[in-house]
Amino acid sequence: MRARYGVPLTLTAVGAAGLAYAAGFEVRSFRLRRVTVPVLPRGMRPLRVLQVSDIHMVSGQRKKQRWLQSLAGLRPDFVINTGDNLSDPEGVPETLDALGPLMEFPGAYVFGSNDYYGPKLRNPARYLLERAQGRHGLNGNAPAVGVVHNPWEELRDAFDAAGWVGLSNSRGRLKLEGIEIALTGLDDPHIKRDRYAEVAGGPESGADLSLAVVHAPYLRSLDAFTADGYPLILAGHTHGGQLCIPFYGALVTNCDIDTDRVKGLSTHTAADHTSYLHVSAGCGTNRYTPVRFACPPEATLLTLTARD
Secondary structure: OHHHHHHHHHHHHHHHHHHHHHHHOHHHOOEEEEEEEEEEOOOOOOEEEEEEOOOOEOOOOHHHHHHHHHHHHHOOOEEEEOOOOEOOOOOHHHHHHHHOHHHHOOEEEOOOHHHHEOOOOOOOHHHHHHHHHOOEOOEOOOOOOOOOEOOHHHHHHHHHHOOOEEOOOEEEEEEEOOEEEEEEEOOOHHHOOOOHHHOOOOOOOOOOEEEEEOOOOOHHHHHHHHHOOOOEEEEOOOHHHOEEEOOOEEOOOOOOOOHHHOOEEEEEEEOOEEEEEEEOOOOOOOOOOOOOEOOOOEEEEEEEEEOO
């Protein structure tokens, strides 16, 4: 009996324990990542930027709401929201309640596919298959059919009313006590809504700093921003891999970026230019896969400092 059934039963027990941990603890174990990025002109004071991403709010997620509200205590100079706020068409009021204290600060945002469309139940193993076949989102897959349309206009109107700058295929500026930040953003490349030609041209003259913002870090967007000379690109979408292997890392990124840069600070090079890239692992999950393993939910406080 032991020789025949002992190992399968042990593996089953370990798997069940891992699932219980991933769904019961880690998915609610919110963290703050702190990163320093030397991108400011010499002599300029440091700037604190709070990046929130991939909230995927579902009605009833009270702990996530309270944690997001608490981030206002960091007193950032400005906030960047890199999209996928929703995972429930009924989640807009709770999303706005969670972000309310942060909307008292200057900010900017782009949307992701889950702001526009509700999630669909799918086999998580398909992400591995799509990675092997080079298919990601609508960048190789058939268009989504029968999807739920989320009330993203309500989010947009609330963000705009708070003074946050919408950056979906557009440019904008934030003024911070004598400092002017120029921002260039794209709509979500994951569903082919990005239109770089509409915002091409690189950093704006007269601004103290220019930043690039996009939801999904597809290489075509990173190449374009980097070639145009942006010193820092902020993105989300990947969930940091969401289900990772300890001491190895992520298996998938859900886009065409490599797994080595699935989250955190790295660099990207194109056309003899190099930009810093920060990819947030986000603080939520698709409502149909509410688990995380070796990849806690997060927000990031980036401290921008002067270049060496």
